[in-house]
Each structure stands twice: as C-alpha cells, then as structure tokens.
Amino acid sequence: MEVSWGILLIILGTALVTFLPRVIPLMVLSRFELPEWAARWLSFVPTSVMAALVGQEIFMNDGEWLLSFRNLDFIAAIPTFFIALKTRSLLATVLSGIITMMLLRVFF
Amino acid sequence: MGQVNAQMETIPATQNEDTFLKGVKDCIPTLLGYLSIGFAAGVVEKTAGLSIMEVVLISLILYAGSAQFIAAGMIAVNSSATAIIITVFFVNLRHILLSAALSPYFRHLSPLKNMLLGSLLTDETFGVAINKAAEKKAISERWMHGLNLTAWLNWAVANMAGAYFGNWISNPEKYGLDFALPAMFIGLLVLSMISRKKIVLDIIVAVFAIMIAVGVSMIFSSSLGVILAAVIASTLGMVIEKWK
Numbered sequence: 598m599e600v601s602w603g604i605l606l607i608i609l610g611t612a613l614v615t616f617l618p619r620v621i622p623l624m625v626l627s628r629f630e631l632p633e634w635a636a637r638w639l640s641f642v643p644t645s646v647m648a649a650l651v652g653q654e655i656f657m658n659d660g661e662w663l664l665s666f667r668n669l670d671f672i673a674a675i676p677t678f679f680i681a682l683k684t685r686s687l688l689a690t691v692l693s694g695i696i697t698m699m700l701l702r703v704f705f
Numbered sequence: 706m707g708q709v710n711a712q713m714e715t716i717p718a719t720q721n722e723d724t725f726l727k728g729v730k731d732c733i734p735t736l737l738g739y740l741s742i743g744f745a746a747g748v749v750e751k752t753a754g755l756s757i758m759e760v761v762l763i764s765l766i767l768y769a770g771s772a773q774f775i776a777a778g779m780i781a782v783n784s785s786a787t788a789i790i791i792t793v794f795f796v797n798l799r800h801i802l803l804s805a806a807l808s809p810y811f812r813h814l815s816p817l818k819n820m821l822l823g824s825l826l827t828d829e830t831f832g833v834a835i836n837k838a839a840e841k842k843a844i845s846e847r848w849m850h851g852l853n854l855t856a857w858l859n860w861a862v863a864n865m866a867g868a869y870f871g872n873w874i875s876n877p878e879k880y881g882l883d884f885a886l887p888a889m890f891i892g893l894l895v896l897s898m899i900s901r902k903k904i905v906l907d908i909i910v911a912v913f914a915i916m917i918a919v920g921v922s923m924i925f926s927s928s929l930g931v932i933l934a935a936v937i938a939s940t941l942g943m944v945i946e947k948w949k
Binding site: 599600601603604605606607608609610611612614615616618619620621622623624625626631634636637638639640641642643644645646647648649650651652653654655656657670673674677678681682685686687688690691692693694695696697698699700701702 | 737755776789796799803807809823878898922943
C-alpha cells in the first residue's frame, strides 16, 4: 500500500490543472460570457488532442516512425476505428480493440 | 405557454422532486460504460507500475479517464512530472467548454457551491446533466451531487477492481490489454468528431494534429508533440472556420 512522493506529486499536479478548467467557468460565467473566438478555439481542442494521441500511439514505436504491416497497433486501429464509427460506444470500441489485438498476437 | 410560465414559477417545487436520490438513479445508465473503462484504466495503471493505493488516489483525486491513461502511459516510460502535468492540462482543457455550457443552469448557486459541483464534472455527467437541462431553466444542486458522487465512487471502484485484476496478470500484452489505451483514444476521437456537425473541418484538424504530433515527437519529445499539435491544429480550425 505504498505511495511514492514522485507519483503523489504527479497526481496532485495533474489534479490541480484538471480542477481549474472544471470549476472556473461555472464559478465566473454567471457574470460574463466566453469571447466567441475562445469558444471556437476550445471547440477544436478535444479533436486535435485525441488525434495527436492516436497518431503517436499507432504510427510510432519508441520514438520511431513506424508504418508497415509489422506494426500491429496500426492494423488493430483500423477495425477499432470502424467499430467506433458504427457503435458510437466507448465500451464497444475499447473491448473490440483489445480483442482485435489479442487475436493479432495469436496469429503474428 | 401557460405551462412554461407555471414551470418557471415553481422552480423550488421542481427542485424538491429532483432529489439526491433522483440524481443517483439518473446516473445508472452511464455506470456500466464507465465501469469497464475504469477497469481498463486500473489494469493499465497497475501494469505501469502504480501501487493499488496510488491507483485509488489517482482515480479519486485526478478523476479523469483519458488523463489517467495518459499519466499511466507516461509514468511507464519515465516521463518527467512537468511533462505529464502539462500534457494532462491540455487534454483536460476541454472541461472549460463543458463547465461553461452548464453555467447558465447553476446561476442560482454561490460560486463556492458551483466549485463543488464542477470539481466532479466529467464527459458522462455533463451528458446526463445537459439532457436534464433541456427540460428546465435550472438544475437542482442535490440532484447534481447525487449524479456526481455516484459516478465518482463507481469510477474509483472500477479502477481498484482493475488494479487487483492487473496484479495477477503477469503479461497484459498477451491479452491485448495494452491496446485499451489507443482504442480509448480512437473512441474519444471518433465521438468528439461525430457529435459535431463539422466533419470535413474536423478531419482537416485531426490530420494536421497527427502530422504535427508525429513530426515533433520524432525531433523533440512526445509530450511536446501533443501540446504543439493541440495549440496549432486548434488555431488552424478556428482560423479556417472564421474565414468561411
């Protein structure tokens, strides 16, 4: 049941930077509204962050560019992507991704 | 019309119906989905080297699905605390939008009460609350607490269960569990795009973000790649949209 200082620092730091955007708009926006350009910029943040993370996960391995049929992450991403489109369910997407990867590891 | 006026006048009465317990009940449809994601997060966190106590703390204090996956992934490769905190900041910046969208429905509460409600805001609780808001002008504080606390405890239990499970899986890769993280990102990407009606623009932004992220990661570091991709691709989307 040990907790290391390094991990605790990471937990508290990430929690703080998550807490602020969660509460500040609720606390202050009853008084004024977000400028239009800011709202517009923010509306693109989820897509760009998630795309960046997906790109790093499936096209790279240990900092190296990796686009080949030996890259199982890339192959598994294709059916996972279509299942996400089809089902619009996070649960179905994660489960099918895990199962796809498990099957790929059995065959390759 | 008369009905609408009557509803506005009886807001205190309506709030009496929207009790804490009603909030708990309204949370139930989301529980299964978050139970499984939380379970996967617990497994990933455990296999990244966190102790069970650390998994409990991160799920209760940070309480953010994608951020926990990212933190676990970065801890596993020994990223610095600063890089992890900056990356999580950008990943969770989207909460500004959720929080701002809910703010009109909590104008009857003090800033301190709004802070308490906002501290447990997630994509799922936002989804439930904004649907609730479609029916009325204000959301009851007790109802929101019921919703929030149920989702929060469910998340911690799921993480803990995943961590225990991860304890006796010596080789998570064999079962494809290492792909839970990329699959979750793919799911969140697709969901964030199809919930908006800007598919072409979103695809342009996504492709740019991927190119920036991969390019910067190869030269500098992967966390800088995410940060620059978020800032540059979002600015590009904003500018293109403004032009049209």
